[in-house]
Amino acid sequence: MSKPRKLAKNLYLIDDFDLSWEERTGTYVLFEEELTIIETSASPSIPYLLQGLKELQISPEEVKYIIVTHIHLDHAGGAGLMLQHCPNAKVVVHPKGARHLADPSRLIAGARMVYGEKFDALFDPIVPIPEDRLIVKNHEEELSIGQNCMLKFYDSPGHANHHFSIYYPPTNAMFTGDTSGVYYPQLHRDGVELYLPSTSPNQFDPDKMRQSLSMFEKLNLDHIYFGHFGGSENVNEIYSQVRMWLNIFVDTASEAYRNYEQTEDQVQATEKSILAKVLDFLQSKEIPADHPAIEVIKLDINVCSQGLIHYLEHQNRKKS
Numbered sequence: 026m027s028k029p030r031k032l033a034k035n036l037y038l039i040d041d042f043d044l045s046w047e048e049r050t051g052t053y054v055l056f057e058e059e060l061t062i063i064e065t066s067a068s069p070s071i072p073y074l075l076q077g078l079k080e081l082q083i084s085p086e087e088v089k090y091i092i093v094t095h096i097h098l099d100h101a102g103g104a105g106l107m108l109q110h111c112p113n114a115k116v117v118v119h120p121k122g123a124r125h126l127a128d129p130s131r132l133i134a135g136a137r138m139v140y141g142e143k144f145d146a147l148f149d150p151i152v153p154i155p156e157d158r159l160i161v162k163n164h165e166e167e168l169s170i171g172q173n174c175m176l177k178f179y180d181s182p183g184h185a186n187h188h189f190s191i192y193y194p195p196t197n198a199m200f201t202g203d204t205s206g207v208y209y210p211q212l213h214r215d216g217v218e219l220y221l222p223s224t225s226p227n228q229f230d231p232d233k234m235r236q237s238l239s240m241f242e243k244l245n246l247d248h249i250y251f252g253h254f255g256g257s258e259n260v261n262e263i264y265s266q267v268r269m270w271l272n273i274f275v276d277t278a279s280e281a282y283r284n285y286e287q288t289e290d291q292v293q294a295t296e297k298s299i300l301a302k303v304l305d306f307l308q309s310k311e312i313p314a315d316h317p318a319i320e321v322i323k324l325d326i327n328v329c330s331q332g333l334i335h336y337l338e339h340q341n342r343k344k345s
Contacts, residue, residue, distance in 0.1 A: 050254065066100065066103055068150055092200075098151070121187035165177065211318040218266070220263045229336050278330065
């Protein structure tokens with residue numbers, strides 16, 4: 026259990042130990058007049074989140090808003106369970122995600138298909154959220170959480186169609202969920218910045234992701250806060266790397282898609298080739314092959330490869 030990290034005057038980050046891994050998924054705590062948290066991770070993370078709030082001397086009854094950037098289970102799977110501890114809170118969600126939080130049956134079915142017998146340990150329980158405790162925010166709508174703090178929501182697809190990002194004026198920052206990729210603080214501490222796009226199934230779209238990145242860029246942000254994991258002020262490096270790796274990811278998957286007929290083979294070839302390219306990059310930066318970040322990167326690339334091939338299959342079906 027790690028202590029909550031202070032990122033700015035009224036901003037803290039709690040490590041949710043998603044998948045029991047440190048620095049995998051986090052919850053941001055906004056100490057404004059209307060106490061707000063962003064992301065919950067999955068339900069097994071809720072004890073870590075509650076303990077983090079306790080260490081910040083926050084009672085769950087004080088939480089007014091629980092915001093989820095999108096409804097993937099590693100970001101919003103625990104929202105319903107968390108809400109049971111926060112009787113005065115409402116959940117803020119993208120308009121395309123609200124119905125799945127109210128009735129998570131499709132989310133559960135989809136996750137069970139992917140994770141099989143591991144589902145319960147990773148995600149159970151997924152608790153439905155009453156509709157009267159859901160708030161939908163459309164593109165460029167706002168939410169006041171303090172006299173001098175007006176959050177602004179931006180539709181930001183690319184990783185998922187039910188994804189928004191949240192602008193936070195006090196630090197001129199955006200909470201970008203997975204749209205601007207994944208950040209590896211374990212590597213940054215060793216002097217290497219790595220920002221990889223998150224291309225997981227089943228709504229990944231590289232063109233929409235590029236458009237969202239361009240939108241962030243035009244806002245002249247000073248910080249980006251990731252779902253995975255933490256914040257970075259080197260925003261231009263984020264945009265540059267995510268665009269570069271996005272091209273590499275798509276080109277690599279396209280080659281595998283052409284060379285193999287079976288989806289499983291396409292995914293495996295994509296995963297193997299992308300991992301080799303990332304490891305080459307890290308080796309050039311003198312990162313050892315047994316660095317603790319490597320296992321996290323392998324997991325991410327496995328999921329990303331599935332999403333890339335799913336995207337190419339979808340594009341191929343549209344043509345035919």
